[in-house]
Amino acid sequence: MDEERPLLRQAHVSHVLDTLHRPLRDLRISVTDRCNFRCVYCMPKEVFGRDYRFLPRRELLTFEEIERVAGVLVGLGVNKLRITGGEPLLRRDLEVLVERLARLGELDLTLTTNGALLASKARALADAGLTRVTVSLDSLDDEVFRSMNDVDFPVARVLSGIDAAAEAGLPVKVNMVVKRGLNDGSILEMARRFRGTGHVVRFIEFMDVGATNGWRLDDVVPAAEVVRTVGEEFPLEPVERAYRGEVAERYRYLDGEGEIGVIASVTQPFCGDCTRARLSADGKLYTCLFAVRGHDLRATLRSGADDAALEQAVRAVWERRADRYSERRTEETGELRKVEMSYIGG
Ligand code: SAM
Numbered sequence: 001m002d003e004e005r006p007l008l009r010q011a012h013v014s015h016v017l018d019t020l021h022r023p024l025r026d027l028r029i030s031v032t033d034r035c036n037f038r039c040v041y042c043m044p045k046e047v048f049g050r051d052y053r054f055l056p057r058r059e060l061l062t063f064e065e066i067e068r069v070a071g072v073l074v075g076l077g078v079n080k081l082r083i084t085g086g087e088p089l090l091r092r093d094l095e096v097l098v099e100r101l102a103r104l105g106e107l108d109l110t111l112t113t114n115g116a117l118l119a120s121k122a123r124a125l126a127d128a129g130l131t132r133v134t135v136s137l138d139s140l141d142d143e144v145f146r147s148m149n150d151v152d153f154p155v156a157r158v159l160s161g162i163d164a165a166a167e168a169g170l171p172v173k174v175n176m177v178v179k180r181g182l183n184d185g186s187i188l189e190m191a192r193r194f195r196g197t198g199h200v201v202r203f204i205e206f207m208d209v210g211a212t213n214g215w216r217l218d219d220v221v222p223a224a225e226v227v228r229t230v231g232e233e234f235p236l237e238p239v240e241r242a243y244r245g246e247v248a249e250r251y252r253y254l255d256g257e258g259e260i261g262v263i264a265s266v267t268q269p270f271c272g273d274c275t276r277a278r279l280s281a282d283g284k285l286y287t288c289l290f291a292v293r294g295h296d297l298r299a300t301l302r303s304g305a306d307d308a309a310l311e312q313a314v315r316a317v318w319e320r321r322a323d324r325y326s327e328r329r330t331e332e333t334g335e336l337r338k339v340e341m342s343y344i345g346g
């Protein structure tokens, strides 16, 4: 590893605004489109079966290429990087990427994982400079969880991953996607379990990402209903938003036992403050989770472009950006051929 590389690119930040005056602050980096789960709302088995063609290795960005793109975006104002997928811990030596990204500056550097491989990886990731981790866990009821991940994976092993992350000193958030009739009965148990642990549970409305998860508005449990359900057992009060672009609405327990978050992307869209870009595993830059098309940065990278040319390409994409899909969502837009969440990264 080369120790000479200058730190703190933020010293040369040159901000960029889109057509709705939204800055670029947040980059989600998908490092693989593969996953060891088949969550029914994300990678249904009927679509992501044996014959599904995942990206071949040569099409994936290398760690070096990811670092270059991330560095350029940090130079344009990004201060938060999230590594995601597919399942990011399936990418070999992920801690090497974390180490490279951690050297780009004083960033919030985080990872979203299903937790299956976290117990063995948490220490290396923390040592490499990860600042925190988000673990997805849709139920504490083993039967419900196994049927949702659809590969019969037990809750206990995800909980061990969460414990390992906490022991390694990583702050933990727990993401639960709530789907009507499937795991809405697990909301309270989730709140009970993580109250007082320091881990924040975030309840996410089931979204119409991709084109394969059979989304229907009736399957969405509104965030307001989640807050009511938890609040009836444990009184809650809203917490002020910490920064522009924060997607979760936060509520704290009145008895001081911590807080929960809700992500109401369907019932209360937050496009007006959306400051995030997404980089797919094969190097396409997307400016909206619900985009139909991305901009091919891998071609730019592999044509030998320097950082200035790369920056110009990203700047041009962001300056044209006008996305606000969630504010315009209808049952019809739900049927567009959007990219899959497992490809673009959640
Ligand atoms: N495999 C990792 C995981 O599950 O944490 C990272 C990738 S996953 C696509 C990122 C997040 O997106 C997860 O928390 C997952 O629950 C969420 N997600 C996937 N499909 C979703 C959907 N249709 N609606 C809402 N959230 C979804």
Ligand code: SF4
Pocket: 035, 036, 037, 038, 039, 042, 043, 085, 086, 087, 114, 136, 342
């Ligand atoms: Fe895999 Fe995450 Fe999608 Fe589940 S939500 S199938 S763990 S990528």
Ligand code: SF4
Pocket: 270, 271, 272, 274, 275, 287, 288, 289, 290, 323, 324, 325, 326, 327
């Ligand atoms: Fe951002 Fe697109 Fe989601 Fe709106 S719909 S909040 S623009 S990612």
